[in-house]
Every structure is written in C-alpha cells, then in structure tokens.
Amino acid sequence: MSEIEVRIADWHDDNADLRRIREQVFIVEQAVPPDLEWDAEDTDAVHFLAFEGDYAIGTARLLPDAHIGRVAVLRDWRGMHVGVALMNAVVAEAERRHMTEQYLTAQVHATRFYERLGFRVVSEEFLEAGIPHVEMTRTSR
Template identity: 70%
Template sequence: MNKIRVRVANWQKDIADLRRIREAVFINEQQVPPELEWDSDDADAVHFLAYEGDYAIGTARLLLDGHIGRVSVLKDWRGLKVGDALMNAAVSEAEKRGLKQQMLSAQVHASAFYERLGFNIVSEEFLEAGIPHVDMVRDS
C-alpha cells in the first residue's frame, strides 16, 4: 500500500475523478438521488482528492463560508485514515483562508469520526436525502 496523499483539485480538470467517487459512494451505495448530489456549489467550492499512488480514492469539498461536505472514500479504502487526510486538508485550507469556524452536516453514523477531529454536534438529528444527519461545528 502506498502512502495516501491529498491535493486540492480543480473542478473542471478533475471532474471525472470527483464524480466517479461521489457517484460510487453517495448515489450507488447510499441511494442519494443524483439531483440532490450535484448542486451549484460545486463550481465555486475548493475540492480535494485523496490518492493512493495515482488512483483517486476519496474526495471532499470546502465551501467559501466554511462548510465542509461531500466527504467520501471508496469502499475498499475505508478504515485507512483517508477520511482523516481529507478532513485535515479541508480544515487546513479553511484556516488558511481565515475561516475560523468550519461546519458540516454529518451522517449520524459518522458523527464520532468528526468529533474525533474536533467537531461538536450543534443540532438535533434530521433527515437529508433520507439519511439521518446532525449539524456539527469546529472552531479554530
């Protein structure tokens, strides 16, 4: 296994990898309707791609207001700290941009992962795309 690396992606140039990963995780695995997965925020967001070697295996995005989302790792690479690497990159980029607070809507089953990274639950549970979520916040 190669070392996992994360880089800032370009929405136009890297769209094939970004779409392949998000479609596999959200649309195929979790049955999120495509019209809910793709939105106008993608064009302005800072996107991240995680790689093992030359193969893209995970993605995340940072919106200009500090919201982190679309964190996704292909099934075969889960449990290998790919999500940690993506989140660390997104938080680091947010801080570099002066965004002192990072926010996200976490699937409830993943909330402990985000808590380990310094996020705190700030909402009651709610459904998004039919999946239980909570809002979470991290202050730098």
C-alpha cells in the first residue's frame, strides 16, 4: 500500500468520488436509505477525500457548526489507518477555522476509534437510520 493522502474536496468537482464512497459504505453495506444519506448540508460542508495514489478510498465532511460526519472508508482499506488520516485532516481544518469544540454522531461500534482521537461519549445510545449511535465531542487544547 502506498501512502495515504487526504485533501479538501470540492462537492461539485469531486462529486463522483464522494458519492461512490458514501453509496458503497452507507447505502449498500449499511442499508441507509438514500433519502437519509443525501441532504442539503452537503453543499455547505467542507468535504475531504483520502487517496491511495489517485484512487479515492475514504471521505468525511465538516459542517459550519463543527459537526463532523459521513466518515467512510471503503472496505478493502479499513484497518489501514485511512480513518485516522481523514479525521486528523478534518480536526486540523476545524481548528484552523477556530472551531474549538467538534462533535459527531458515531456508530456505537466505532466509539473506541473516535475515543483514541480525543472524542468522548456525551449521550445515551439511540437509533439513527436503524443503526445504534451516540453523540461524541472533542475540545481542542
């Protein structure tokens, strides 16, 4: 595997890659209904793409209110620190924008991943799109 690179993406120019990854992970693998996956917030979000070479393998988004979401890595690249690279880029951009507290809604199975990145659970478990989630926050130092 070559080195993973993460860059800020453009919702319009990079739309095919952003949609391909999110459709595969959320709609196909996790059976999230398409009308829940796609929302009006995508146009105002800062999007991120992770690449191996020139192939996009992961994505995430940062909303203007410091909410991080739609973190997705294609199955064949999971466990290879792509998610860490994505989240480090998102948190760095949030901090650059003076968003000192970031938050996200995490699937329960992923809470340990986010805890290693400095997030902490701040809610009880709840269902979103039929999947158990919790709210998590992180405060910049």
